[in-house]
Amino acid sequence: EAGVTQFPSHSVIEKGQTVTLRCDPISGHDNLYWYRRVMGKEIKFLLHFVKESKQDESGMPNNRFLAERTGGTYSTLKVQPAELEDSGVYFCASSQSLFFGNTIYFGEGSWLTVV
């Protein structure tokens, strides 16, 4: 069974450009999460989808970030326009249900460098 897959694995873009990150959760997982780790700091929660609905987007840093999950399958995270401080690794994760202690599976991350 395929795990959580993320694309691209690495991206280098110039300040002001747009980047779209994609996450394919494990098949059948209703919950999809985005996290990011910026400059070796802590891993921060960005948002949580339950199917196609945004359950919690309290961690989204500003309106330059837009996340979608059309149809409740894969998700995209768009950064427009990108700033230098957006550099870091963006992790996607998924889980099957909302029972406490449910295993959350992480992808390999999308490593973004804004120059």
Added chain:
Amino acid sequence: SQQGEEDPQALSIQEGENATMNCSYKTSINNLQWYRQNSGRGLVHLILIRSNEREKHSGRLRVTLDTSKKSSSLLITASRAADTASYFCATELSGGYNKLIFGAGTRLAVHP
């Protein structure tokens, strides 16, 4: 503010030694989880300990949880060079819909 904070920030040991990392948190939790991230790679789930558990083992890993002190420790016994990675604790808050709050991590270097 961070929910989980790891201590130490960095740890350097020799192969065969034990490594202990600590994590403190601030609010009530359902469980606490430890993850590993190898350089340039994704997060790997190591172990989960529920709020009503005090100790858990998995291979060379031993995790303790003290909810009265809001702290946890991860012990890696007989460390290997392959254990070199960053280790993160993550707490799942009560009523948190599986939302994990991570700390800044401990960078572990195991030297041959």
